[in-house]
Amino acid sequence: MKDLLTIEEREDFEIDLLLQAIYRVSGFDFRRYMRTSIKRRIENRMRLERVLKISGLIEKVMYEKGYAEKMLEDFSINVTEMFRDPEFFKAFRTKVIPFLRELPEIRIWHAGCSTGEEAFSMAILLEEEGLYDRAKIYATDMSEKVLQQAEKGVLPLTRMQVYTKNYLQAGGDQAFSEYYSTDYQHAYLNPDLLRNIDFFQHNLVTDSSINEFHVIMCRNVMIYFTADLQEDVNQLFYDSLSKGGFLGLGSKETIRTMFFCDKYEDFDSLEKIYRKV
Structure with missing residues (x-):
């Protein structure tokens, strides 16, 4: 029998499921974004929502109206300025x-x-x-x-x-x-x-x-x-x-x-x- 997933493997799997849920609900696909950046934004959303596991966010995306759009705003990169560089x-x-x-x-x-x-x-x-x-x-x-x-x-x-x-x-x-x-x-x-x-x-x-x-x-x-x-x-x-x-x-x-x-x-x-x- 295969050993249980490590904490890191389980977390990565849950991120896959969350991004799949966002894609199915909203049509926006973040599955090929850099994982380090996505993970930081997920962790920030978990702190704000006081959710302990990523699976808690998946449930919100699937069943809470408008929650997928909230996640989209988390993932959107809005760092800019006039005549930047x-x-x-x-x-x-x-x-x-x-x-x-x-x-x-x-x-x-x-x-x-x-x-x-x-x-x-x-x-x-x-x-x-x-x-x-x-x-x-x-x-x-x-x-x-x-x-x-x-x-x-x-x-x-x-x-x-x-x-x-x-x-x-x-x-x-x-x-x-x-x-x-x-x-x-x-x-x-x-x-x-x-x-x-x-x-x-x-x-x-x-x-x-x-x-x-x-x-x-x-x-x-x-x-x-x-x-x-x-x-x-x-x-x-x-x-x-x-x-x-x-x-x-x-x-x-x-x-x-x-x-x-x-x-x-x-x-x-x-x-x-x-x-x-």
Whole structure:
């Protein structure tokens, strides 16, 4: 007779069952996310609910209305800021923009946009370069909650000093405060900046291509995916890019080890900007 499962094996099995339950109830598939990240979020939810075993969460997902959506918000990655990694946006401004100038229209996809800060940053950059009127930014995320927040264009006032610093380091030379108004608690982006941004739900794990794009941004999202899921998502991006289109990844992400790395030019290897050949 086989020995009983170890505590670690039993816990891993329960995580499998929980993720399967979430998928069956909601249609959102986290089974190929990095297990270490998922486990931290499960443990946090267990502490909040004062649940001792993962099986207790499975029961809630299966029988408690709306609980699967609560777990989805736990798993959603919402770390973002305006002009995050300023050197990336500076490189985009100086190196990619000259190629975009040659296009009659510009389609950009921000995949995993969270609350919209990077899409807002792109809108400002394109506005300053005189390209925003012929650009369309598609900003997608799997979380309806963060998309509803993004559509409002409202930012915490406490973050604007950091965002201003990022903007200047990214090559901005205007008064950043001209792009928003404030009250005692929030900063409100000028509505004109939102005119060419479409926010809508899209799941990188299960959904297909939504258009053909000249630029795709997916920065600091795939670090939470397993290697095989990264390959699938990068195939989605490759299929969604026009010939000569640009792919922007996060500082800890790469396509070098993937099947289609020879299908891209290292346009700016330091800032992880690749061009489809």
